Amino acid sequence: MKRLLTRLAFYLFTAWAAITINFFIARTLPGNPVSALLTKFQGQIDSSAIASLTALFGLDKHQSLWDQYVAYWGQLAHGDLGISFSQFPVPVSTLIGSYLPWTLFLVGTATVLSFLIGTALGVLSGWRRGSWTDALLPATAFLSSIPYFWLGLIAISVLAGPASFFPGSFSYDQGLTPVWTPSFVANAVQHAILPAATIVISSMSGWLLGMRNMMVTVSSEDYITVAHAKGLSDRRVMFSYAARNAMLPSVSGFALSLGFIVSGTFLVEIVFSYQGVGTLLLQAIGADDYPLMEGIFLVITLAVLAANFLADLAYLLLDPRTRKEG
Amino acid sequence: MAPEQTTAVLEAEGLTKHFPVRGAGRDVLRRGAAVHAVDDVALSLHRGRVTALVGESGSGKSTVARLLAQLQTRTGGAVRLHGKDVTVHGGRRFRAYCRSVQLIFQDPFASLNPVHTVRYHLTRALRVHGHAGRTARELEEALTDLLGRVRLTPAEQYLAKFPHELSGGQRQRVAIARALAARPEVLLADEPVSMLDVSIRLGVLNLLRDLKEQLSLAVLYITHDIASARYFADETLVMYAGRLVEGGESETVTQSPAHPYTRLLIDSAPDPERIGSAQRAELDEDDLGEPPSLVTPPAGCRFHPRCPHAMERCTTELPPRFEVSGKQWAACWLYDNGSPAPAGES
Amino acid sequence: MARLRRPKFLRNGKATAGALILLFFFILAVIGSWIAPYSPDATGPDAVVGPSGAHWFGTDQLGRDIYSQLLVGTRGVIVVGFAAGVIATVLSLVIGIASGYLPGRGGEALSVISNVFLVLPALPLLIIITSATPKDGGWIVILTIGLTSWAWNARLLRAQTLSLRRRDYVEAARATGESTWRIIAFEILPNLTAIIASGFVGTVVFTILSEITLAFVGINVSEWNWGTVLYWAQSQDALAQNAWWWFVPAGMAIALLGTGLALLNFGIDEFVNPRLRSGGRARVRTRAGRRLRMRVGFTPVLATVEEGEAR
Numbered sequence: 009m010k011r012l013l014t015r016l017a018f019y020l021f022t023a024w025a026a027i028t029i030n031f032f033i034a035r036t037l038p039g040n041p042v043s044a045l046l047t048k049f050q051g052q053i054d055s056s057a058i059a060s061l062t063a064l065f066g067l068d069k070h071q072s073l074w075d076q077y078v079a080y081w082g083q084l085a086h087g088d089l090g091i092s093f094s095q096f097p098v099p100v101s102t103l104i105g106s107y108l109p110w111t112l113f114l115v116g117t118a119t120v121l122s123f124l125i126g127t128a129l130g131v132l133s134g135w136r137r138g139s140w141t142d143a144l145l146p147a148t149a150f151l152s153s154i155p156y157f158w159l160g161l162i163a164i165s166v167l168a169g170p171a172s173f174f175p176g177s178f179s180y181d182q183g184l185t186p187v188w189t190p191s192f193v194a195n196a197v198q199h200a201i202l203p204a205a206t207i208v209i210s211s212m213s214g215w216l217l218g219m220r221n222m223m224v225t226v227s228s229e230d231y232i233t234v235a236h237a238k239g240l241s242d243r244r245v246m247f248s249y250a251a252r253n254a255m256l257p258s259v260s261g262f263a264l265s266l267g268f269i270v271s272g273t274f275l276v277e278i279v280f281s282y283q284g285v286g287t288l289l290l291q292a293i294g295a296d297d298y299p300l301m302e303g304i305f306l307v308i309t310l311a312v313l314a315a316n317f318l319a320d321l322a323y324l325l326l327d328p329r330t331r332k333e334g
Numbered sequence: 335m336a337p338e339q340t341t342a343v344l345e346a347e348g349l350t351k352h353f354p355v356r357g358a359g360r361d362v363l364r365r366g367a368a369v370h371a372v373d374d375v376a377l378s379l380h381r382g383r384v385t386a387l388v389g390e391s392g393s394g395k396s397t398v399a400r401l402l403a404q405l406q407t408r409t410g411g412a413v414r415l416h417g418k419d420v421t422v423h424g425g426r427r428f429r430a431y432c433r434s435v436q437l438i439f440q441d442p443f444a445s446l447n448p449v450h451t452v453r454y455h456l457t458r459a460l461r462v463h464g465h466a467g468r469t470a471r472e473l474e475e476a477l478t479d480l481l482g483r484v485r486l487t488p489a490e491q492y493l494a495k496f497p498h499e500l501s502g503g504q505r506q507r508v509a510i511a512r513a514l515a516a517r518p519e520v521l522l523a524d525e526p527v528s529m530l531d532v533s534i535r536l537g538v539l540n541l542l543r544d545l546k547e548q549l550s551l552a553v554l555y556i557t558h559d560i561a562s563a564r565y566f567a568d569e570t571l572v573m574y575a576g577r578l579v580e581g582g583e584s585e586t587v588t589q590s591p592a593h594p595y596t597r598l599l600i601d602s603a604p605d606p607e608r609i610g611s612a613q614r615a616e617l618d619e620d621d622l623g624e625p626p627s628l629v630t631p632p633a634g635c636r637f638h639p640r641c642p643h644a645m646e647r648c649t650t651e652l653p654p655r656f657e658v659s660g661k662q663w664a665a666c667w668l669y670d671n672g673s674p675a676p677a678g679e680s
Numbered sequence: 681m682a683r684l685r686r687p688k689f690l691r692n693g694k695a696t697a698g699a700l701i702l703l704f705f706f707i708l709a710v711i712g713s714w715i716a717p718y719s720p721d722a723t724g725p726d727a728v729v730g731p732s733g734a735h736w737f738g739t740d741q742l743g744r745d746i747y748s749q750l751l752v753g754t755r756g757v758i759v760v761g762f763a764a765g766v767i768a769t770v771l772s773l774v775i776g777i778a779s780g781y782l783p784g785r786g787g788e789a790l791s792v793i794s795n796v797f798l799v800l801p802a803l804p805l806l807i808i809i810t811s812a813t814p815k816d817g818g819w820i821v822i823l824t825i826g827l828t829s830w831a832w833n834a835r836l837l838r839a840q841t842l843s844l845r846r847r848d849y850v851e852a853a854r855a856t857g858e859s860t861w862r863i864i865a866f867e868i869l870p871n872l873t874a875i876i877a878s879g880f881v882g883t884v885v886f887t888i889l890s891e892i893t894l895a896f897v898g899i900n901v902s903e904w905n906w907g908t909v910l911y912w913a914q915s916q917d918a919l920a921q922n923a924w925w926w927f928v929p930a931g932m933a934i935a936l937l938g939t940g941l942a943l944l945n946f947g948i949d950e951f952v953n954p955r956l957r958s959g960g961r962a963r964v965r966t967r968a969g970r971r972l973r974m975r976v977g978f979t980p981v982l983a984t985v986e987e988g989e990a991r
Contacts, residue, residue, distance in 0.1 A: 018795065022795075022796045022799050022800070025800075026800060029805075033808055033809060034812075036812050145946065146694075146939075146943070149938075149942035149943060150938075150939045150942075152938070153885060153935050153937070153938020153939050154931065154938070155892060155893060155934055157893070157914075158910065158927065158935075161913075161914075161919065161927050162928070165924055264798055264799070267799060267801040268801075268802065270804075271801055274804070275893060275897075278896075278897065278914070279914070289897075290897055290898070293807065293811060293898055294898060296811075301807065302808060305807075305808045309800055309801060309805075316799055403855055405851060405854060428857065436855065437852075437855045439848045440848075441848055444848035444849060445849050446852070447870075450866075450870075458856065459856045462856055462857045462858060512856065
């Protein structure tokens with residue numbers, strides 16, 4: 009219980025840090041592009057949107073920094089992230105709300121799959137050291153040094169195309185409306201296979217390597233020798249004794265790797281024109297749409313923090329003797 | 335206590351160390367809980383004399399050594415060097431202090447840095463305390479002299495070696511040489527031979543004894559082996575659960591132990607010469623017990639839960655030191671009024 | 681010791697291969713702009729044509745030579761990657777060791793800070809920081825990447841320092857009277873060499889990928905690096921035009937450099953932890969002709985072994 013509370017406190021602190029970083033970055037923008045945009049769209053923006061952008065980007069120069077900070081938090085408390093300029097005048101929160109589920113779907117599936125496959129291969133290659141599995145090492149080294157987005161490009165050019173089963177872009181056929189019907193879900197899954205596979209292949213090697221090293225370390229422990237000496241089957245020793253103990257660092261590292269995977273997913277989305285937050289971010293960068301960029305950073309950070317907290321909860325349930333880690 | 339001709343070099347009085355307990359979830363409610371590692375320890379070290387501190391593992395004897403070396407800060411009490419109370423945390427004053435008081439560690443496999451040679455270890459110790467001389471020749475002479483003192487000759491053969499190239503006994507000799515480089519007056523030896531093979535223990539102990547004679551060092555010899563205390567030490571102190579329970583001349587303490595704990599300690603050591611079960615009667619094999627929790631030590635005498643002679647007052651009142659004979663004292667109610675307890679005395 | 685280690689270390693095949701790959705790119709970084717046949721910005725009449733004798737890797741939408749762009753871009757990749765890697769490694773050293781060695785709240789606070797940086801998703805953070813700074817600042821990119829990529833390494837170093845500071849030899853150095861900085865620099869640091877080395881290599885992989893990624897999403901594209909090439913390929917729809925030569929060579933270059941660094945790291949890991957070495961002779965033949973597989977932690981007892989054992 010105490011551990012849970014300290015973790016919660018840590019995530020709250022991190023969220024505060026992220027929001028504060030965001031606050032200061034919004035105030036160091038060169039040449040005040042937001043007020044330039046406000047001038048450009050003058051007359052088309054209603055006063056409440058102007059007020060929220062003023063609070064978010066500190067356009068009111070007469071306010072003290074502290075007052076700006078308080079006003080900023082006030083805006084966030086209302087869930088108001090300003091309006092987007094690249095898709096004028098849709099509120100940022102609405103935009104992110106419609107793109108976020110696709111990213112969560114892609115990240116979630118890909119992370120779980122890559123963890124499972126990578127760990128399983130790591131167990132095998134650590135246990136059967138000196139067999140064909142050794143060839144996995146250079147192969148995964150190669151795969152992990154390829155940027156996600158480049159692998160995506162290759163996947164599209166090789167596998168996707170008008171005649172192929174794999175669609176090369178978008179998260180569902182543009183003619184369909186997103187509703188919970190079997191045909192739509194099937195279509196969405198079909199669109200997700202290639203991007204997800206790209207992420208899985210790129211991110212798997214980290215799990216594989218970590219697991220292999222832990223397996224090699226664990227398998228020279230005395231209790232493994234004892235398990236062998238007891239006459240247990242090789243398979244049983246491998247899974248119930250070695251893998252089970254070697255898993256723990258991987259599981260606790262699971263949460264930390266989420267940040268990396270989210271970053272990778274953004275790029276894959278860009279390559280596949282997948283309607284996720286990454287694609288949205290690319291549009292925002294291209295159009296200098298600062299409210300949208302900052303909104304995306306905030307929302308994604310909070311989402312990653314929430315996922316981390318869930319992972320911590322799961323770990324607590326799995327391993328009751330959880331030690332405090334440095 | 336034995337009358338002293340010399341004055342004490344290093345003295346401790348009321349030495350106390352409590353480690354705060356934190357982290358473990360179930361202790362949250364017990365705020366301010368602490369491990370009472372060392373409580374109210376008093377001892378004095380004299381030049382040319384070896385004082386043994388005997389106790390089982392976890393009794394706080396290593397903590398006493400670290401407190402005396404000022405590597406840990408004490409919770410209470412005084413440490414007096416040449417009669418002056420000293421408390422140092424680091425920096426110049428610590429350096430000056432450890433020039434007089436040096437510590438030898440238990441594990442010679444761990445106390446030498448694996449990335450440095452013997453030469454590095456010794457040179458640094460000489461440099462830090464300004465004994466390295468001004469020229470390369472003087473340094474070389476000092477190094478040869480140090481290794482000669484611990485009987486690692488020829489010196490050139492050992493200077494270039496890394497710790498992993500030496501045997502356990504050789505490493506401990508290097509560690510002793512490093513301590514000697516400061517030219518200390520007091521040597522605190524924290525179980526210096528317990529990690530060594532039995533066959534080379536005697537050699538290292540004899541070396542320490544010779545060094546004590548030559549350099550007239552005051553030695554605190556910490557051990558769990560009471561037999562070696564008898565062999566090596568002039569005075570023996572027995573520690574149980576953070577407190578001293580008995581002390582006096584080694585011969586007396588080991589041959590006619592006064593405190594029930596000391597008797598238990600001696601009886602539980604395997605001794606081929608001791609035949610017959612007369613002494614064994616005292617020690618019920620099934621009832622060995624174990625040291626108490628130091629977070630919540632028992633009230634009164636800390637030994638009373640295990641003591642065969644425990645009385646009513648033992649559970650409530652802390653026994654002070656009682657003189658048993660001119661050469662021996664014990665912190666046990668059995669010796670109140672100066673009358674040695676008849677029970678179990680062999 | 682260091683003199684003895686080097687040849688032993690390079691005897692490891694993986695490490696040697698990695699070092700050679702790295703050397704190759706270092707040379708390219710130095711001489712790339714001299715041996716490039718064209719200026720990377722020189723437009724030509726042939727837009728989006730495939731590889732030919734004149735243009736080895738084809739041309740882009742303005743007829744610029746992609747081979748030259750890659751050669752010139754190598755310097756940017758190496759300089760930014762290594763400069764940011766050095767910054768991040770130094771930061772992780774300072775913060776990791778300090779948080780491991782300092783007792784109490786100071787150490788804890790530093791550890792919390794590195795965990796914050798670990799949990800924050802790196803790419804969006806990088807993007808909003810670089811987008812808020814003046815355009816075309818190579819140093820801004822280096823600094824930003826360097827200042828955001830140290831956390832992972834710092835965490836590893838902290839863990840190792842925590843275990844080292846309890847070692848007797850650190851305590852013994854204190855008892856000898858060594859000063860704190862001297863203990864950190866001469867007693868603890870040498871024992872961290874391997875972790876620092878592999879951490880540096882890992883950090884460089886990360887910074888290079890970050891840099892290329894930033895260029896790919898369109899930040900700081902005025903300077904040539906491999907990511908810039910990919911940025912133009914993506915924004916000009918190279919895929920739709922089937923212009924594979926536009927993005928394949930750049931990706932191969934990134935993958936090759938990354939593989940070289942990763943191999944170097946395997947070499948370091950195996951050097952430090954001999955158990956990780958791939959068993960050369962994992963199979964042992966008994967005199968009876970049966971073949972047995974040796975496994976770590978499981979030593980088969982053989983009545984008679986023909987020759988040698990697994991190691």
